[in-house]
Amino acid sequence: MNAGAPVARAFRIVARAGRARAGVIETAHGPIETPVFMPVGTQATVKALSSGDLERLGPQIILGNTYHLALRPGAERIAALGGLHRFMSWPRAILTDSGGYQVFSLRARRTVDDDGVTFSSHIDGSPQRLTPERAMEIQTLLGSDIAMAFDECPPSDAPRATIEAAMARTTQWARRCLAVAPPTGQLRFGIGQGGVHLDLRRAHLHELTALPFDGFALGGLGVGEAPEIMHGVIDVVAEEMPADRPRYLMGVGTPEDIWRAIGAGIDMFDCVMPTRNARNGQLFVHGGRLNIANTQHRSDPQPVEAGCACECCSTYSRAYLAHLFHAKELLYYRLATAHNLEHYLNLARRARAAIAGGAFPTTPW
């Protein structure tokens, strides 16, 4: 390719409705139709599900976590075993985060310098070091289809000066990430910071989008700020991101959050909410949520959600699921997880269908 010329794009838009877009991202492990929700498989497993369960649910891409996998079982070990796809027996696309968000969450156990971050493992307290170069190396060893740049993610309540410093460092680190030769077929995404300050968000995206990333993400949102504040930022910033590359809102959020962000022009999402909330008893249903711990469900022969195609709803009653939950039976976690993921995956499919139809409603219900 020519320096400065556009790189071959892995992304194309196939439909629009207002600011919402439907597209396709081509990866080394198949196409991803956007808008897309990506289930989180932190430790090389979407908690409680097998790869067979996942294939039945049908996500085209899932997430892996650089921080967790590098600590255990180790990126070199996964590479020796044939890479993350083979290790976890997952044939479709994988996006790996860079570890930035996790190491900056370890506030009491890490020190940052311009070169990288030193931290202690949450597993055994051993000293660890993550730099932009090592973050990309790990993602190469894992063999992910989409690698994220290593970023500094400041807390939601950080002072403006702290956010500005994190932006500057993230830009420097983004250049270093891109200087590491990518493995064949791997796409690389940059991460914009800037807290809830519109001017900072714009300034940082301006710096990052000058770099030849295959896509761009918004980091540092949904980290404690009020939802209306978050959406205020997304509503303005999303459509200012490059139109010809995927836009990824990291770690957000509720079904309503995702729907609204799709309407603002975001293409990709991940969140632990469907999986984590499932384990705590909260199940997403059309138009709301139910708490399986509530007494009324213990005798209810209905499925969690009528018409839902997941293993839970197609096989079992609310009463059975409530029984498993109260008895703390392992099967509960799997059935509830499958249901909530089906709900999120179906939300994204419905959004795509609406955009293809040329009209994107303001709410999903």
Added chain:
Amino acid sequence: MNAGAPVARAFRIVARAGRARAGVIETAHGPIETPVFMPVGTQATVKALSSGDLERLGPQIILGNTYHLALRPGAERIAALGGLHRFMSWPRAILTDSGGYQVFSLRARRTVDDDGVTFSSHIDGSPQRLTPERAMEIQTLLGSDIAMAFDECPPSDAPRATIEAAMARTTQWARRCLAVAPPTGQLRFGIGQGGVHLDLRRAHLHELTALPFDGFALGGLGVGEAPEIMHGVIDVVAEEMPADRPRYLMGVGTPEDIWRAIGAGIDMFDCVMPTRNARNGQLFVHGGRLNIANTQHRSDPQPVEAGCACECCSTYSRAYLAHLFHAKELLYYRLATAHNLEHYLNLARRARAAIAGGAFPTTPW
């Protein structure tokens, strides 16, 4: 049927090799080919497995537990929801134990009288009462295919006089169990006690086999006595049990125990060993066991057992399973459980094939 005449038999023997038998038990939910291992589904779930997983593993019968299900979610509730098969979405046969073994395990929390047992719930401490009549009523409400008589199961180290008293009470209770009208199609099995005393075992079986049960079980074995002592009892007693009815050795044991007992003429087995040991990291493989916690497995690309058809072995490496175990990921429990059950179910299938071939080897390997 005429009083005193043989009842219509649900069991037929199709092959013999020495004292070992291969047979078929006809139930309201399909035939059971013996020798058979029955996975234990204590709380209306074989721990960590869905009914779909179970159907892939292929047991023709599983166990449910009267004591646990009566306490939670409640036998009347399960009946209102259509019975245990429908509740747990299991289309094949179910055997329910009578609760006797569990309530007699609650040594500090129960009092026995000739009418029944009063005990406090392990869930909430509430007072509970189990009698022969209530045990059969619960099993009717659950809708099991094979119901066990309510027995008094003395501890393995009980004095001879205690065992004799338990035998006398168990015989009285057996008569009361049979006096409760069975639901259509339900088979009923009596349970012989007698500890490790051959004369007591013979005496109790003599009393019980005079009653019109559809099958007979040996209770109170594998409860702490040395394996050689246990097998010494089984080797003598099994062939003295009625030849025309299924013989069930309750709660035993290792693959080697089961193989040897099949050779002595036992037809049916259940045990928590494959499922419980799986959760603790012990996996059964041809000729032995492995502990997935051992360091050597962390980099091993081989399956747990080459040639095994289970979801674990056909999909994942030892390295992946070891990773899930160390990370305490929920998926570990399911994969390990599926593997160990496949091992036990396959053991019973191999035993049946050997008997059909006319020669039953002394060891399974």
